[in-house]
Amino acid sequence: MxxxxxxxxxxxxATQSVFAQHQHxxxxxxxxxxxxxxxxxxxxxxxxxxxxxxxxxxxxPMSRNGSGTAWLPDASPMYGVMLHSKxxxxxxxxxxxxxxxKTDLANNGSRGGEKFSAPNWFMxxxxxxxxxxGLFNFDIMLSFxxxxxxxxxxxxxxxxGESWKGVPLVDKQHPxxxxxxxxxGYTHALSEKSDLxxxxxxxxxPALGSVAFMHRPSALSNPDAPISHHWxxxxxxxxxxxxLGFRYDxxxxxxxxxxxxxxxxxxxxxDKPRFDSYSGRLSYNPTENxxxxxxxxxxxxxxxxxxxxxxxxxxxxxxxxxxxxxQKTLNATALWALNKSEGHxxxxxxxxxxxxxxxxxxxxxxxxxxxxxxxxxxxxxxQFDTHDLYPVNALSLGAHYDVLTLGKVRVAAxxxxxxxxxxxxxxxxxxxxxxxxxxxxxxYPSMM
Numbered sequence: 010m011x012x013x014x015x016x017x018x019x020x021x022x023a024t025q026s027v028f029a030q031h032q033h034x035x036x037x038x039x040x041x042x043x044x045x046x047x048x049x050x051x052x053x054x055x056x057x058x059x060x061x062x063x064x065x066x067x068x069x070p071m072s073r074n075g076s077g078t079a080w081l082p083d084a085s086p087m088y089g090v091m092l093h094s095k096x097x098x099x100x101x102x103x104x105x106x107x108x109x110x111k112t113d114l115a116n117n118g119s120r121g122g123e124k125f126s127a128p129n130w131f132m133x134x135x136x137x138x139x140x141x142x143g144l145f146n147f148d149i150m151l152s153f154x155x156x157x158x159x160x161x162x163x164x165x166x167x168x169x170g171e172s173w174k175g176v177p178l179v180d181k182q183h184p185x186x187x188x189x190x191x192x193x194g195y196t197h198a199l200s201e202k203s204d205l206x207x208x209x210x211x212x213x214x215p216a217l218g219s220v221a222f223m224h225r226p227s228a229l230s231n232p233d234a235p236i237s238h239h240w241x242x243x244x245x246x247x248x249x250x251x252x253l254g255f256r257y258d259x260x261x262x263x264x265x266x267x268x269x270x271x272x273x274x275x276x277x278x279x280d281k282p283r284f285d286s287y288s289g290r291l292s293y294n295p296t297e298n299x300x301x302x303x304x305x306x307x308x309x310x311x312x313x314x315x316x317x318x319x320x321x322x323x324x325x326x327x328x329x330x331x332x333x334x335x336q337k338t339l340n341a342t343a344l345w346a347l348n349k350s351e352g353h354x355x356x357x358x359x360x361x362x363x364x365x366x367x368x369x370x371x372x373x374x375x376x377x378x379x380x381x382x383x384x385x386x387x388x389x390x391x392q393f394d395t396h397d398l399y400p401v402n403a404l405s406l407g408a409h410y411d412v413l414t415l416g417k418v419r420v421a422a423x424x425x426x427x428x429x430x431x432x433x434x435x436x437x438x439x440x441x442x443x444x445x446x447x448x449x450x451x452x453y454p455s456m457m
Contacts, residue, residue, distance in 0.1 A: 064136055064146045065196045065206045066256060073294070076221040076245055077214030078194070078206070078252055078263060082330040083297035085226050086338045086366075087457040090417050097137045101454070104223065105129035106232040108449030112164045112180070112427075117440025120180045122164030127157040128182075128232055130189065130223055142198040148210075149191060154184030155276035166429055166445060167401045169385040170239040170312070171271055177314045179387045182234045186276045188212060189246050208252040211282060212272075214245045215265035216252050216290035217306040219326035219344055221245035226330060226340035227362045230373045231425070232449050236403055237358035237379050240346035241324055244306070246272055249282025261292040269309030269319070285309040300328040321349045336368045336456065354398060356380045369411035371421070377403045386435075399432040409451055421451040 063069035065078055075081040089102040106128050113121025129152060136146035154162070161173040162183045171183040192210035199205060214221065221242040222228045222235055235241070250267035269286035290304035306322045326344035333339060341363040349355040362375040383395035409423025427445035 064134060064148075065144070065194055065208070065254070066204045067138075067142070067144050067196070067198045068201050068204070069256075073300075075300075076224040076242075077190075077192075077210070078208050078216060078254055079214075079218070079220045079290075079302065080261065080292045080294055080300045081220055081224075081226070082294065082300045082328055084332055085328075085330040085340070086332070088229070088454045089457060090454055091457065097135050099133065099135045101131075101133050103129070103131035104229065104451070104453045106449045106451050108232055108447050110164060110232075110445070110447035110449075112166045112443070112445040113440065114444045114446050115440065118438055118443055120166065120438055121443065121445075122180065124158075124164055126159075126163040128163065128234075129153055129157060130185065132190070139195070144196045144198070145193070146196075147193045148213075150189040151187060152185040152189050153187065155187065158184045160184065160274065160276075165233055165236065166427070166439065166443060167379070167381060167386070167403065167431065168234070168236050168238070169381060170243060171274075172312075172314050173274060175274075175314070177312075177385075177387055179385070182238075184276055186212065186246055186272050188279065190214065192250075202258045204254075204256045206252075206254040206256070208250070208254070210247065210250045211279070212246050212248045213250040213252075213267075215247055215250045215267040215286075215288050215306070216254070216263035217244050217265065217288040217304050217322065218242045218290075218324045218346070219302060219328065219342065220300075225328065225342055225362075226338070227328070227342045227364050227373070228375070229453075230364055230371050230409055230423070230451065231362075231375060231405060231407060232447065232451070233405065233425075233427070235360055235362075235375065235377055236401065237344075237346065237360050237377050239311075240322070240348055240356070240358035240379070241326070241344055241360070243271060243311070244288075244308070248272065248280035249284055251284070259294050263290045263292075264288070265290075269311050270313065271311050273313065283309070298329055298331055302326055318350045318353075323347045323349075336366065338366050340364050353382070353396070356382060356398060369421075370408065371410075371423075372408045373405075374407070375403075375405045377401075379403070388438075393434065399435055401432070402430040404428050409449070414455070417455050419451075419453055419455055421453070422449075423451060424448045 070083045072085045092099040111123035132150045134148045162181045165182040192213040194208040196206040218241045247267045252265040254263040265288045266284045268283040286309045288306035292302045303325045308320045324346040329341045331339045344360050346358045358379040360377050364373040380398040383393045405427045407425030409421040411419045411421045413420040
């Protein structure tokens, strides 16, 4: 709890300091720009060499940036602080949600939990031109989950994936690694409509799945990870990834080689890069409001506790963003994913989520249907068939309201309820239709 308070204070102080420097830099830039115009009336922009667009294209809008190399709709809202130097453009972003959560409010089951936690992540990116047609960028993402949420993470009913002390995590969301992204990329513009790009991450995110949940506008306000996380975006932290991409107009096709094994239990180290897995993704943004993708991955032994079980993963998604006026926006995501391994039935997952922002108020919801195997749920083999699939329905409803604004930082107070409906065979463990609840603060940058 003490570390959470220190982390919150450091985030507020750092963002405030950056904002003050940004304001000072803007004033200096304006003065230099005016002086430059006095000497050269042909000048229109003060920083011709600073790219103001997408991280992987000189000809796409910045708002299309998602996670890794994935696309958001061009109409997506942007949160963060932008900084400039003579040749560089920088962006800072982050989110921390101190909260109290209880995952079985009625105490009807044996698998609930309660905890004070603070899921968090912080991101910095920078980009600059290289010659006339080149663009270089870097991404850094950090998370202090291991310190704020512990080695076993935070309680989340029906969540599965990764391990702690050699035991598979179940009904818990694992903490993310301190170094969640250290990536660089280079893009060469072949024309206004076409780009060729290279992306390298250690760690990074391969071309597989939709934009990761913590970067989707429809999911930003929800402190919980989706229980379909390991169907769609679990590869967003991959220790060793290389992606080659080609964009033509509204389409982009990508291929990645990456490390299939998910991060180990030491959240502060760098895992061994293996480059033993592959993926391909086709993205399509038909209008400024939509972003579609379909992708497939051949993943080598992702879970260390599964022995040597390789996974074929297929994902299709659609993301929608629609501005409704000043500080008003509607965002939604729909996705379907399938995990298939040899000797096991395919496990499906579907997700629908949406958020609606009206100035200081944000309302959000998420619905999921996921087929969890008895093996993943660590069911007792004497009482359950661990090869069976157990469908789970989960609905979350939440809201938060900005109660404080400090420069470019907002502090919101909110609450959330989760209601579950699972296979009746699980009632003895979870209770019938278990309900979870939480109250939280959300500290995040203002909309740009």
